[in-house]
Amino acid sequence: MSLLAFLTLSNAAHAWSHTQNVWPRSSLPLTWYLSSATVDDTIEMDVAAVDIQSSFDNWTIQAPCAEVSATKAEQDANITASFKKDNRSAMTFEDPSDELDSGVLAATLCQPTADSAFSFQGKNYFYTYECDIAYNETTPWISTDRFEAGMCGGEYLLEAVSTHEIGHLWGLGHSCNDPNDDGTKGDVPCDNPEVQNASMFWTANPCDAHQMELTSDDVEGLYALYGPYCSFEATASSERSGGAPLEVCFSSDCSESPGSVEWNFGDGNTSAEASPCHTYEEKGQYSVVLTSNGDGEGECGAWQDVQRARSYVVVCGLPEPAEGFEGLFSYAHDEEFVYQLINQVDTSVYGCIESIQWEVYEGDNVDEPTQTLAAWSPKVDLGGEGKYRVVLTVEGPGGQYAEEIFIDTGEVKGGSCSTTSQGASFAGLMVGAAALFLRRRRA
C-alpha cells in the first residue's frame, strides 16, 4: 500500500498548522509518565494511563509513515524528575500555576532547544527538548471503556482530548487557527465539517470521541514534520505584503527530490514550475499551497507532501471606504460640542491598515492641529462654536490616504446629526459638514 493510497488525500481540507517545534529523530520513540502526584476525582490514574497510551498509539497506528511513538515509563516519585534531560514527558492533572481556566480542558507546553531543526516557509523550526501535558483537574473526565459502555453523561473523553494534545506534542498547532479566523482567501473555512472533524480542531465537546480518529488533515500535518517534505518561501527579493499588483517569486527546498510539484497561489491560479513567480492583482490575504509528489519503494516510499502557508501573501490597496460608504468617515453630534467620529475605512483584510491619525484644525488654521487622536472611532470635543476641519489619515502597505471634513458647530449643534441610520447620517453630514470632501493621495 502506498502512502498516497493510505492518505486518501483531499484537496479541500488543508488546515493544519505547526508550533515550530519538532522532536529530533534520535529522541524517538519517546517515553512518558503520569506524575505520581496527580489526582483527579473522575478517573482512576491507572485507567488514565491506559487511555493516554492509547492516545499515543492513535498517532502511531493511524499515521504509520511518520514513525512516531511513545511508551509509558515507570512512574517517577518526584515530579521534578520530569525536568531532567531524559526526554520524558510528564502528564499531570495538577495546575500549580493556574494556567488552565474553566474553559480549557488541557494544555501542552513544549520546550525547544536552541538547535534549529530546519527552516520551513520562512520560519525556523527548533528541536523539542521536553513537553508536559496538563489536564484540567476540574474537568469531568471519562475513560474510553466507560464511554464505549454508553456511560457518558456529559464528561469529556480523556483519550480524545489526549490525542489532540499529543498532536501538539508532536508539533502540530490547531487545524483552523482559531474560532474567529480572519477569512484568508483560499483558506478552508473553519466551519467546514471536514476541518471540524480533524483531531487538531481547536475545540472539543462532551461525550465526543471524534478526536481519536485522525483525518487526512492531521496526518498531512504530521507527515510534513516527520516525513519527506518540500518547504517553500518567497525569495529574498520578493515582498509578501504590499500594494496591488504584487509580484511574488517563490522557491522550494526539499528533503528529497520530488517527481512533480504543484503550486496553488490562493487566488485561483496554479503553477507546476519549480520556482514560479506570480502576480496578485486584487487585494486580499492569500494562502499558498505547495503539493509535492515523490517516488520510492515500500509502503511509505511513494509520498505526497502538502505545504500550506496561511495568510502568506497580503495584498493591499489604498485605504478606501467599506462597502456601502462614500467617505472614509462621517460624524454624529453627541452633546454640546462633542462629536462622534465614525470610521468607515474598509478593514476586511487584516494587516492592510497599520496606522491611523485624526487631526482637528480650528478655523482657518492649517498648520497646527488643536487635537491629534489615534483611536479608530473617537469622540472629539471641539470646545466651542466655530468651524473646524477634521482630517483622517490612514496608512498601510498599500499606501497612505487622507480625507477631511469641515464641521460647523453652530449649524450642527442644533441639527440632526445624532442619528443612527446610514441614510440619515449622510443627511446630517451634509447639513453639518458643508459637504466638502477632499481626498489626498500621499503615497
Place this chain on the structure above:
Amino acid sequence: MRSLLVPLAAVASGWALSATDAEATTLRTLNTGEMVGLADLIVRGTVAEVWTERDANGVIWTRAQVTVDHVYKGDPATDLLIVDQLGGTWAGLRSDVFSAARFSADEDVLLFIDQGERSGRNLPLGMMNGKYTIRLDPYSRAPIVQRFAPSADRPYDHRFIPLPPAAQRVPLADFEAQINGFVAAPVEVK
C-alpha cells in the same frame, strides 16, 4: 508541572533567545449561558496598559490592566483589574500560545473572567473565548461585540481588526441583555 529549570537556564546562557516555547490547548465549546455560569467575573472596561512578565515557574504571561466601567457578575473589588493570558515575549524569550486572547491599549473590552483558585489570577474564560472587543459599527452606529485573535506570530491592534459580516454583528445592548438574563437565571454547567 512546569519546566522551571530549563527556561531559567535559557535566560542565563542566552542560548534559547531565538527558540519559541509553544503551548497549545483544547478548549471547551461554550455558549453564552455556559460562559456566564462558569465565569467568576463578567465586566466591561478599557485596557489601560499591556505588558509581559515571567512567573516563578518560568511561564511567560501577558498582562492587561483593565479599567472597569461596569460589572455584570461578581465583585472585582476595585475598578482596576489585571487580566492575565499565557504567552508573549519577555526579555527576548517568546512563548506562543494557540487560541490565546490578545489585548491592546485603549481597547474597549467585555470580559468573562475565571479567577484562579491558587494564584488569584484573572484569566479570560476559555482563553480567546472569554474576551470580546467592543467597537462602533459604522453601519448601525451602535456598539457591537466581536471576538478576534490573529495567530501568535502576527501583531495585534484592536483598531484595525476586520468588521464581522453583517449577520455576525452582535449589538452590545443585545449581548448585555443576554448576560443579564443568564446572571438572573443561571444555566447549570457541569
